[in-house]
Amino acid sequence: MQIRYFAWVRERVGLEQEELDLPAGIQTVGDLINHLKGLDDNHAAAFADQEAVRVAVDQEHADADRPLAGAREIAFFPPMTGG
Amino acid sequence: MQIRYFAWVRERVGLEQEELDLPAGIQTVGDLINHLKGLDDNHAAAFADQEAVRVAVDQEHADADRPLAGAREIAFFPPMTGG
């Protein structure tokens, strides 16, 4: 699964994107976040304030309980500040 | 006193403006309208639907009870439709 990071989430993880093979049992966005937090200190720092991180599944806004089945690209980023 | 007319009030009166010497006793805009209505059929037609006529005294919007003392220019016109 393709994982993308933007803005300060990207800076904390230290990666723009990564391709991950997810272990069985990861069903939702929330499960994925818990998995990512365990990968290393950078990922843990990026998701330390989990409330401040927004998610998109296949380029549409999503919540933590969104199922991952069929998804190709998951993105994590701070609240938007465009406009 | 200078009297000016605009839009359909002007068309009904048949004049863009006229200089009138007002008889004594004309104190307010309302008095002036009553006086103008008595001048001829054109003026009477212009003020027949008096509710539809707006007034400005010295280029500021005014009501019928506005005193005329000191005023130089009174204008009558329909509700505005600019913008």
Next chain:
Amino acid sequence: MTVRPSVRVEAKDFDVGAETASLRVGRTDIGAIVTFTGLCRDEGGRLAALELEHYPGMAEAEIRRIADAAIERWPLTGLTVIHRYGKIPPGGNIVLVIAASAHRQAAFEAASFLMDFLKTKAPFWKKEHLVSGESSGWVAARDEDDTAAGRWSAI
């Protein structure tokens, strides 16, 4: 800094891009610019032109009063109002309002406020000229415009 509104009442056409450029040139304190352009519609092909009559002197004075009220109410960094008169064909420009501010809400509200009061307070009157060659007479004032102006407390 007190903003001085730029107010013009004239027959000649205006250029939205040029007016906006002149309002923002050299400025780095503007975060939001809202422009409103009012155009002549052909009313489904019925209309050949609108003819705008105005009260010279009072038109400028009244627009300036409305502009000053907007400047008092919102923290604007610039305000331009241009209202044309004379005969204007379908697709042509009638009125332009440009409101600039540090933040978008002030710019949107000031421009909307200006338009609501221009419609109901500025001494302009529209006469319709039809493609048939006749005049269908003077455009009637719309109750909706009074209602819209009534959204704001009196100026």
Next chain:
Amino acid sequence: MTVRPSVRVEAKDFDVGAETASLRVGRTDIGAIVTFTGLCRDEGGRLAALELEHYPGMAEAEIRRIADAAIERWPLTGLTVIHRYGKIPPGGNIVLVIAASAHRQAAFEAASFLMDFLKTKAPFWKKEHLVSGESSGWVAARDEDDTAAGRWSAI
């Protein structure tokens, strides 16, 4: 007639006058055009530039979703949205919304709606570069923007 919004996400600058002209050319059914331009402020001389990061693909898709929601809600005769990314100096353009309609209320509301949702839904992030040469980091989202978006029922 269904209006197709023109949506662009690009690094290069835009010209409000040219974009407005292209939206109205040959049209005689437009009565009102509202433009919103969002500019980079220097924050009292503190800021050297804003750097806008975006999520390519999703940025266009999300703006298109917001634009489609506006077209469904208001009787628009034209809609253009341009959002820039990259480094933008004080005084420079960030975002442009142009909404055209037969009547002014629809044009004002649609443009305001677009901006409220662009601010809160479109995947762009601003980083501040200071004149001191440092970066002061990422601009924080403002609660007022969520409140403003909350004025409209969910899209």
